[in-house]
Amino acid sequence: MTAEQPLVRVTDLKTHFPIRAGLLRRQVGTVYAVDGVSFSIDEYQTLGVVGESGCGKTTLGRSILRLEQPTSGSVLFDGVEITTMPVGDLRRKRSDMQFVFQDPYASLNSRWPVNDIVGEPLRVHGVSKAETKSRVGELLKAVGLLPEHGNRYPHEFSGGQRQRIGIARALALRPRLIILDEPVSALDVSVQAQVINLLEQLQDEFGLTYMFIAHDLSVVHHISDRIMVMYLGHVMESAEATDVYSAPAHPYTHALLSAAPVADPDIEATRRRIVLEGDLPSPAAPPSGCPFRTRCPLATEKCAAEVPELTEITPGHVVACHYPLEPGQRLVDVAAAAAHR
Amino acid sequence: MPTPILSVSDLTVSFRTRKGTAEAVRGLSYDLMPGETLAIVGESGSGKSVSALALMGLLPTTATVDGTATFDGNDLFTMKKEQRRKIRGGPMAMIFQDPMTAFNPVHTIGDQLSEAIRIHQPDVSKGDALAEVEHLLRQVGVPEPGRRVHQYPHEFSGGMRQRAMIAMAIANKPVVLLADEPTTALDVTIQAQVMEVLAEAQEATGSAMILITHDLGLVAGTADRVIVMYGGRSFEECATRDVFYESRNPYTRGLLQSIPRLTDERGAALSPIPGSPPSIVSMPKGCAFAPRCVHRTAVCEETSADWEQIDIGHWTRCHHHDELPSFDPRDEVDA
Numbered sequence: 157m158t159a160e161q162p163l164v165r166v167t168d169l170k171t172h173f174p175i176r177a178g179l180l181r182r183q184v185g186t187v188y189a190v191d192g193v194s195f196s197i198d199e200y201q202t203l204g205v206v207g208e209s210g211c212g213k214t215t216l217g218r219s220i221l222r223l224e225q226p227t228s229g230s231v232l233f234d235g236v237e238i239t240t241m242p243v244g245d246l247r248r249k250r251s252d253m254q255f256v257f258q259d260p261y262a263s264l265n266s267r268w269p270v271n272d273i274v275g276e277p278l279r280v281h282g283v284s285k286a287e288t289k290s291r292v293g294e295l296l297k298a299v300g301l302l303p304e305h306g307n308r309y310p311h312e313f314s315g316g317q318r319q320r321i322g323i324a325r326a327l328a329l330r331p332r333l334i335i336l337d338e339p340v341s342a343l344d345v346s347v348q349a350q351v352i353n354l355l356e357q358l359q360d361e362f363g364l365t366y367m368f369i370a371h372d373l374s375v376v377h378h379i380s381d382r383i384m385v386m387y388l389g390h391v392m393e394s395a396e397a398t399d400v401y402s403a404p405a406h407p408y409t410h411a412l413l414s415a416a417p418v419a420d421p422d423i424e425a426t427r428r429r430i431v432l433e434g435d436l437p438s439p440a441a442p443p444s445g446c447p448f449r450t451r452c453p454l455a456t457e458k459c460a461a462e463v464p465e466l467t468e469i470t471p472g473h474v475v476a477c478h479y480p481l482e483p484g485q486r487l488v489d490v491a492a493a494a495a496h497r
Numbered sequence: 498m499p500t501p502i503l504s505v506s507d508l509t510v511s512f513r514t515r516k517g518t519a520e521a522v523r524g525l526s527y528d529l530m531p532g533e534t535l536a537i538v539g540e541s542g543s544g545k546s547v548s549a550l551a552l553m554g555l556l557p558t559t560a561t562v563d564g565t566a567t568f569d570g571n572d573l574f575t576m577k578k579e580q581r582r583k584i585r586g587g588p589m590a591m592i593f594q595d596p597m598t599a600f601n602p603v604h605t606i607g608d609q610l611s612e613a614i615r616i617h618q619p620d621v622s623k624g625d626a627l628a629e630v631e632h633l634l635r636q637v638g639v640p641e642p643g644r645r646v647h648q649y650p651h652e653f654s655g656g657m658r659q660r661a662m663i664a665m666a667i668a669n670k671p672v673v674l675l676a677d678e679p680t681t682a683l684d685v686t687i688q689a690q691v692m693e694v695l696a697e698a699q700e701a702t703g704s705a706m707i708l709i710t711h712d713l714g715l716v717a718g719t720a721d722r723v724i725v726m727y728g729g730r731s732f733e734e735c736a737t738r739d740v741f742y743e744s745r746n747p748y749t750r751g752l753l754q755s756i757p758r759l760t761d762e763r764g765a766a767l768s769p770i771p772g773s774p775p776s777i778v779s780m781p782k783g784c785a786f787a788p789r790c791v792h793r794t795a796v797c798e799e800t801s802a803d804w805e806q807i808d809i810g811h812w813t814r815c816h817h818h819d820e821l822p823s824f825d826p827r828d829e830v831d832a
Binding site for chain 1: 687689711713714715718737742756
């Protein structure tokens with residue numbers, strides 16, 4: 157399966173934002189939101205992107221669809237360069253690439269009935285009125301709503317139903333890639349699972365490729381084939397979902413896994429949590445060398461001086477760390493040994 | 498048997514709305530023992546936060562509170578306003594979800610925390626209060642507290658603000674701490690830090706804590722006992738282990754089954770609860786959970802079940818609690 161080209165190939169993508177101040181709006185600094193990210197997504201696969209606030213995961217998703225203009229680097233979608241494509245071509249190409257937003261309350265126009273919301277992309281792309289109507293009915297059914305829901309307004313729906321409407325709209329143009337930005341984090345626990353199941357079912361039904369952005373590792377682990385862990389605009393580790401969970405190599409991945417609470421008192425009682433020191437640094441003033449070194453229990457002078465390259469440690473498993481952990485090693489033990497030395 | 502520090506009985510909170518009266522909390526009763534951590538778990542609209550705000554006397558005037566809440570021998574709901582003010586922020590303190598809106602943006606952290614101390618201990622001088630604030634900030638892990646006391650809330654990161662809020666809550670050595678979603682707005686690595694600080698603060702003051710949360714993971718690691726709320730009512734109450742392994746309530750079980758776990762088989766479907774939580778303005782007639790429940794029968798749609806004790810310290814609200822199949826989410830591979 158590897159002979160085929162991936163649907164998305166991102167190479168050394170950077171998206172920086174200027175910080176302007178003063179009367180003349182002179183640039184006084186730069187936010188390095190995405191700072192040299194490379195990865196690819198194969199067709200019909202799901203790439204999960206995890207990280208904390210400010211790690212650049214949302215900007216990365218938006219940059220791929222050019223909802224933000226990348227500063228440099230390349231995004232190939234099905235072999236076609238997106239970052240430099242003329243706007244007219246890009247607009248047509250966007251029918252292949254859709255975005256689902258986090259907040260189902262803010263991302264739907266409250267003055268439009270659901271039929272218009274879901275049908276808008278079809279109208280924009282010149283589909284006839286009659287066909288739009290029948291397609292909207294099919295789409296609502298595909299996401300588990302009834303065709304008569306189409307005459308209602310967003311405020312008449314619960315959060316989970318609103319997210320279904322957002323998904324129906326994203327599906328309208330039969331895209332190949334959907335970028336989902338925290339699609340379930342605003343929903344109640346009992347409703348989250350419904351939307352996750354729906355996304356998995358739609359992926360099979362329509363042959364979709366997903367990029368699933370979230371902060372919750374257990375949700376990402378559930379839905380993803382591969383997981384990419386980001387920190388301060390950089391990729392820290394990327395591997396098959398099961399490897400990230402069972403054989404994490406980057407100290408930050410270890411810390412993330414250990415910090416996430418588990419809904420099982422027996423597990424909670426026996427495991428040792430690694431509590432990271434300090435706050436996340438600002439992406440406007442990232443540390444020298446490895447971006448994680450200021451909070452890493454294993455950091456040495458080398459980490460401050462040299463940026464670790466993303467290196468393949470086993471097939472398909474890449475990590476950016478000078479001191480990656482072996483499978484089975486626990487960060488607490490390695491950190492204790494390092495402190496002893 | 499020790500006496501409870503706080504005893505809530507038949508607490509009912511209703512709001513006047515344009516569409517009539519909406520009951521956000523319906524007959525909630527529980528005892529809080531000294532030093533214990535009691536988690537109140539529920540989804541949006543379950544009434545978990547409203548019940549805490551009622552105890553603190555922080556609800557808007559459109560709310561009507563009925564029932565009793567006996568704290569230290571006195572009923573919070575009937576005592577004089579002045580007496581209540583002495584309790585609020587003193588022996589009973591609250592930690593809010595969003596520390597950005599809980600602090601006043603135009604006063605320094607030091608001013609706000611020292612004011613909190615001097616309201617309850619008027620004979621402490623300003624200088625001594627500020628010194629105490631520095632000590633408290635150090636205790637909750639705020640670096641350079643001597644410099645930080647002169648900063649404004651916006652100069653603190655989210656995690657640091659939440660630490661400052663914990664410092665304020667423990668400033669007057671409370672016996673009851675109410676923490677309403679204390680880490681929901683924080684990143685997961687910061688959440689781990691703040692929960693650790695909270696546990697230390699609780700240990701240092703010996704206070705009991707009511708932890709209000711939607712996150713069953715947080716409950717598993719911190720709480721001694723759990724109350725599960727749904728549609729304004731308590732649905733189950735028991736020791737933490739029992740809620741996870743011995744639940745006798747279909748809603749609790751449904752919640753546990755809908756959480757994705759890191760140990761799940763890749764590709765296995767989750768088992769969500771169908772439908773969505775009810776809105777308080779259109780509560781179902783019988784059991785609030787009946788429309789979403791796989792075990793419902795005609796009686797569930799007619800009347801809400803009684804609050805029944807089924808084992809020592811284990812209460813549930815379900816017409817069919819003794820007919821439910823055995824359940825342990827650890828056995829679930831795919832249901």
